[in-house]
Amino acid sequence: MFNSDSKHPLHSEGLGEASSERLEKASSEVREKASSEVTPLVIIGSGPAGYTAAIYAGRANLSPVLYCGMQMGGQLTTTTIVENFPGYPDGVDANQMMMDLQTQARRFGADIRDGIITKADLSKRPFTLTTDRGEELKADSIIIATGASAKYLGLPDEEKYKGEGVSACATCDGFFYRKKVVAVVGGGDTACEEATYLAGLCKKVYMIVRKPFLRASDIMKKRVEDTENIEILYETNTLGLYGDNGVEGAHVVFRKGEADERKYDLPIDGFFLAIGHKPNTDLFRGQLDLDEQGYILTKGVTTETSVPGVFAAGDCADPLYRQAVVAAGSGCKAALDAQKFLAEN
Numbered sequence: 001m002f003n004s005d006s007k008h009p010l011h012s013e014g015l016g017e018a019s020s021e022r023l024e025k026a027s028s029e030v031r032e033k034a035s036s037e038v039t040p041l042v043i044i045g046s047g048p049a050g051y052t053a054a055i056y057a058g059r060a061n062l063s064p065v066l067y068c069g070m071q072m073g074g075q076l077t078t079t080t081i082v083e084n085f086p087g088y089p090d091g092v093d094a095n096q097m098m099m100d101l102q103t104q105a106r107r108f109g110a111d112i113r114d115g116i117i118t119k120a121d122l123s124k125r126p127f128t129l130t131t132d133r134g135e136e137l138k139a140d141s142i143i144i145a146t147g148a149s150a151k152y153l154g155l156p157d158e159e160k161y162k163g164e165g166v167s168a169c170a171t172c173d174g175f176f177y178r179k180k181v182v183a184v185v186g187g188g189d190t191a192c193e194e195a196t197y198l199a200g201l202c203k204k205v206y207m208i209v210r211k212p213f214l215r216a217s218d219i220m221k222k223r224v225e226d227t228e229n230i231e232i233l234y235e236t237n238t239l240g241l242y243g244d245n246g247v248e249g250a251h252v253v254f255r256k257g258e259a260d261e262r263k264y265d266l267p268i269d270g271f272f273l274a275i276g277h278k279p280n281t282d283l284f285r286g287q288l289d290l291d292e293q294g295y296i297l298t299k300g301v302t303t304e305t306s307v308p309g310v311f312a313a314g315d316c317a318d319p320l321y322r323q324a325v326v327a328a329g330s331g332c333k334a335a336l337d338a339q340k341f342l343a344e345n
């Protein structure tokens with residue numbers, strides 16, 4: 001019979017301490033188990049490459065874990081309407097398109113998580129990844145789809161008018177400026193390519209070049225110089241942008257030495273940055289083979305990197321095309337490559 005004078009075991013001081021120790025030990029074991037859990041595939045990045053890889057990997061029953069990174073949806077979400085992605089004859093809102101890809105990936109079992117991978121140990125399998133919350137995850141294979149970030153001048157107005165006249169992709173957004181006046185910032189091959197492309201759509205294209213010459217190759221320089229509606233503004237810098245309903249013009253300054261300086265306003269409808277991209281690959285520097293610009297080098301037509309079991313897709317491995325449809329295709333390839341690797345290892 002229960003003795004009302006006796007204490008419940010958990011109310012006993014000695015047994016309570018022992019119970020607390022057991023609970024703490026059990027919790028520790030759970031944490032240790034979670035940190036040592038190995039997942040077949042981790043995808044780093046949530047742009048078209050990352051989500052497409054997750055769709056294919058999910059359908060292959062690889063139970064992929066995808067970390068979204070700093071910018072969910074990737075660089076594409078910095079634009080507004082996407083008109084050149086197959087399957088959307090009337091165009092599609094960029095953010096909606098990425099949400100659709102995310103929903104499709106979830107449908108096939110992808111575990112999509114907020115968070116940033118801040119540390120990666122690729123020295124041995126399973127690979128060890130650490131998140132910005134200090135969580136540790138081990139993976140038998142990894143698909144890197146961290147993308148590349150367009151370089152900006154650093155003007156506050158660039159952020160203010162982003163998606164409202166400021167763009168870093170002429171191929172993506174040039175159509176919206178048909179028969180209008182735009183400016184392209186930069187003097188290299190990329191800037192010349194962007195200016196030439198826009199010249200086929202726009203009434204007038206200014207090239208804002210801070211040096212007294214173009215850094216581009218001779219063939220690109222000649223192409224620009226021979227295009228009637230392109231005007232090159234040498235030794236000119238952008239000070240800011242203005243406009244009540246999107247970009248209506250740029251504040252610029254012409255400088256030719258200390259004695260010759262002239263500020264003026266340049267009326268334009270669109271402002272295109274073409275001063276390069278930076279691949280988001282610093283995390284893997286010293287562990288993967290990269291080119292001089294930091295893009296991940298892959299083997300032949302595959303997405304294999306210099307480390308077996310690690311694959312790269314999208315703009316982080318593509319210094320040339322940088323298009324959403326190309327990134328999506330490479331995400332598909334990476335998932336198929338990872339599936340083959342896991343089946344053989």
